[in-house]
Amino acid sequence: MNIEVLGALAVQENGVSITPTAPKPRQVLALLALHADRVVPVSALIEELWGATPPRSARTTLQTYVLQLRELIATALEKDEYDEQGEQDGSGATRRRTAKDVLVTMPSGYLLASGDGESDVRAFERLAGVGYRAMDAGDFPGAARQLREALALWSGTAFADVQAGSQLEMEIRRLEESRLCALDQRIEADLRLGRHRELLAELTVLVNRYRTHESLHGQFMLALYRSGRRGEALEVYQRLRATLVRDLGLEPSAGLRRLQRSILAANPDTVAPAPTNGKQRLVHTS
Numbered sequence: 001m002n003i004e005v006l007g008a009l010a011v012q013e014n015g016v017s018i019t020p021t022a023p024k025p026r027q028v029l030a031l032l033a034l035h036a037d038r039v040v041p042v043s044a045l046i047e048e049l050w051g052a053t054p055p056r057s058a059r060t061t062l063q064t065y066v067l068q069l070r071e072l073i074a075t076a077l078e079k080d081e082y083d084e085q086g087e088q089d090g091s092g093a094t095r096r097r098t099a100k101d102v103l104v105t106m107p108s109g110y111l112l113a114s115g116d117g118e119s120d121v122r123a124f125e126r127l128a129g130v131g132y133r134a135m136d137a138g139d140f141p142g143a144a145r146q147l148r149e150a151l152a153l154w155s156g157t158a159f160a161d162v163q164a165g166s167q168l169e170m171e172i173r174r175l176e177e178s179r180l181c182a183l184d185q186r187i188e189a190d191l192r193l194g195r196h197r198e199l200l201a202e203l204t205v206l207v208n209r210y211r212t213h214e215s216l217h218g219q220f221m222l223a224l225y226r227s228g229r230r231g232e233a234l235e236v237y238q239r240l241r242a243t244l245v246r247d248l249g250l251e252p253s254a255g256l257r258r259l260q261r262s263i264l265a266a267n268p269d270t271v272a273p274a275p276t277n278g279k280q281r282l283v284h285t286s
Contacts, residue, residue, distance in 0.1 A: 001102070001117035003033045006124060006175070007155030009162050013102065016076035018069065023163045024049055025065040030162045032103070032112040034171055036119060041109040048167035066110060070099035077102070120153045121175070127153075128182045135185055140192040147186035154179060184215050191219060196226040207236065211243050214256050225263050225270060233263050 004010040009026065011019050011033050020026050031048055032040055046058045055061070077097060097115075104111040127150035134143035158175040159168055183206075190199055203220040210216055217240045224233035237252070237260045244250045252260075262270040 001036070001112075001114040003036055003114065003117065003119040003121075005030065005034055006120045006153050006158055008160050009033070013073055013076035014079040016079055018072040018076050020068060020072060022068075025068050026162055027165060027168065028062070028065045029069055029112075030159055030164075031167055031171075032110060033119075034121065034168075036112045036114040036117075039106045039109045039111045043109075044167055045109065048165040051166060066103060066105075070103050073099040073102045124150050124153045124182075125178070128178070131182065131189075132185060135189060140189045144186055144189035144193065147182050147189065150182055151179065151186060180210075180213070184219075187216070187219050191222060196223040199223045200227060207240075212240070212247060214240070214253055218256050218259055221259060221263065222270065230263060230266065234260065237263075 002010075002012045002015075009019055009030050010017065011029060019029060027048055028045060031045060042059065042062065045062055046054045049062065050058055077099065102113050102115070104113055127146050131143045131146035131150060134140075134146060158172050162168060164172060187199060187203070199219070200223055203216065203223055206216050207213070207220050217236055221233040221236050224230070224236065237256070240256075241252050244252060251257075259270065
């Protein structure tokens with residue numbers, strides 16, 4: 001099974017799409033796909049579909065959506081007349097997988113069995129983890145390469161074409177925070193490699209999109225300063241401070257204030273403030 005959620009939802013079995021077009025079955029598949037090979041409780045699926053006030057028929061309707069998904073899975077499984085990865089039955093013969101083997105009913109919920117397939121979320125987390133470890137080891141070329149590869153898996157906002165309920169909204173925020181952490185570290189690696197001018201165009205877009213993200217603004221200030229644009233670097237700080245005070249009633253962090261003072265003093269050893277484990281004050285604007 002191939003699962004893609006870092007953008008539009010796309011789930012394939014045997015190369016055949018099993019992604020429904022109807023909104024609510026699509027929500028069910030999205031949550032199951034994100035947690036592939038793990039049980040998703042019925043309660044979580046019901047909350048995703050109907051929020052805190054589900055109808056009395058919620059469980060029955062959910063079962064209907066599961067049946068619709070299994071019909072799509074069954075069609076995809078028919079592509080392989082003989083399933084070489086089938087399970088052995090009691091007589092030792094190979095049993096073909098069925099839709100119920102792929103979308104499994106469990107005592108407390110449902111499980112989507114990926115069959116050791118590919119998932120863009122898992123690939124992203126694996127590559128990002130390698131990148132973080134490379135950063136910790138001081139291998140900045142390796143970190144930049146691994147994190148760039150991880151970020152390339154994203155084609156847009158996670159579940160961009162899914163009508164998200166409370167469960168998916170929470171997961172979308174979590175995934176976006178993971179993406180921003182990887183982006184922050186990749187830019188940090190590029191700064192360590194002296195790629196200041198190459199980063200300016202990208203950071204110009206990012207600080208306008210994330211108007212209160214302090215780490216991105218600090219990196220932009222540093223890239224501008226090291227590109228000989230000291231005045232513009234200080235203007236970035238003033239714009240950020242005005243936005244933080246107006247929107248959040250907060251002053252910039254101590255690390256960002258130190259960076260501003262270092263740029264004012266034209267300190268040749270100026271460095272960006274240390275990351276705060278991704279816990280940035282941010283406001284997203286599209």
